[in-house]
Amino acid sequence: MSSSQLNWAAIDQDPRFQALHKKKTTFLWGLMVFSIVYYFLLPVGAAYFQDLFKIKVWGPVNVGILFALSEFIVAWAIAGIYAQRANRQYDAMAAEIVRDAKIIGGSK
Amino acid sequence: MDDLRGVRRHHRHHHVHHLLGGQADAYDVGVLCGWTVVTGLQNGWAIAGDYLSAASFLGIAGLISLYGYDGFMYSVGWLVAYITVLLVIAEPCRNIGNTRWATSSPSATTRRRPRRLRRCPPITVSTFYLTAQMVGGGVLIKTLIGIDYHISVIGVAC
Numbered sequence: 001m002s003s004s005q006l007n008w009a010a011i012d013q014d015p016r017f018q019a020l021h022k023k024k025t026t027f028l029w030g031l032m033v034f035s036i037v038y039y040f041l042l043p044v045g046a047a048y049f050q051d052l053f054k055i056k057v058w059g060p061v062n063v064g065i066l067f068a069l070s071e072f073i074v075a076w077a078i079a080g081i082y083a084q085r086a087n088r089q090y091d092a093m094a095a096e097i098v099r100d101a102k103i104i105g106g107s108k
Numbered sequence: 109m110d111d112l113r114g115v116r117r118h119h120r121h122h123h124v125h126h127l128l129g130g131q132a133d134a135y136d137v138g139v140l141c142g143w144t145v146v147t148g149l150q151n152g153w154a155i156a157g158d159y160l161s162a163a164s165f166l167g168i169a170g171l172i173s174l175y176g177y178d179g180f181m182y183s184v185g186w187l188v189a190y191i192t193v194l195l196v197i198a199e200p201c202r203n204i205g206n207t208r209w210a211t212s213s214p215s216a217t218t219r220r221r222p223r224r225l226r227r228c229p230p231i232t233v234s235t236f237y238l239t240a241q242m243v244g245g246g247v248l249i250k251t252l253i254g255i256d257y258h259i260s261v262i263g264v265a266c
Binding site for chain 1: 178180191
């Protein structure tokens with residue numbers, strides 16, 4: 001089956017496809033905004049909240065260094081959350097649409 | 109065995125457009141342009157290597173040693189760039205299914221000469237990039253540790 005035989009407009013109109021698209025867009029941009037805000041807390045904190053960043057936790061290690069290191073942890077967590085959500089939820093929804101692709105709107 | 113598992117995992121990840129696209133078949137078999145499909149783990153190692161090499165090339169170690177915390181903030185900025193690549197670029201690319209330079213044209217599967225020509229730019233670019241990178245890394249190690257320049261360059265290359 002070649003892709004030109006499918007009714008792409010009908011698939012695009014399908015409520016399940018639109019639900020998938022909407023869910024994904026919201027989720028992705030939510031994560032994106034969160035990660036950007038979290039990153040810019042670092043320079044903002046280093047510039048305007050030095051009293052907080054200066055607090056020593058252990059030896060020469062202070063809150064500022066720990067916060068910068070936490071950026072790594074947060075980045076890994078975001079990648080993990082995305083991968084889990086995409087594998088479990090979005091791929092299942094997409095597979096369902098693919099299964100019915102020939103039926104939706106009929107072939108051209 | 110690992111390859112088979114990778115192909116199967118890859119197959120599960122295909123998206124609507126990709127599954128219906130004409131090229132999906134060749135891609136699924138795992139042999140395209142004479143290359144085997146790269147698994148997720150292998151790709152992850154490649155990206156990690158990229159991160160490390162780019163960091164050394166652009167002198168993150170030097171930035172930290174010269175500017176301390178300010179330099180460290182530069183290296184953290186990379187992470188946000190990677191999240192952007194993941195969420196804004198890689199995600200939509202995954203829907204298309206074609207994620208590699210060599211597979212971006214239908215002729216890649218059929219004709220030999222374009223296939224070979226496509227290998228030239230990446231190899232040329234990486235040769236020059238690697239040379240500059242090894243010299244940069246060598247100079248850095250020489251400055252920081254104080255060993256002989258030749259030894260440090262060869263050590264970095266190893």
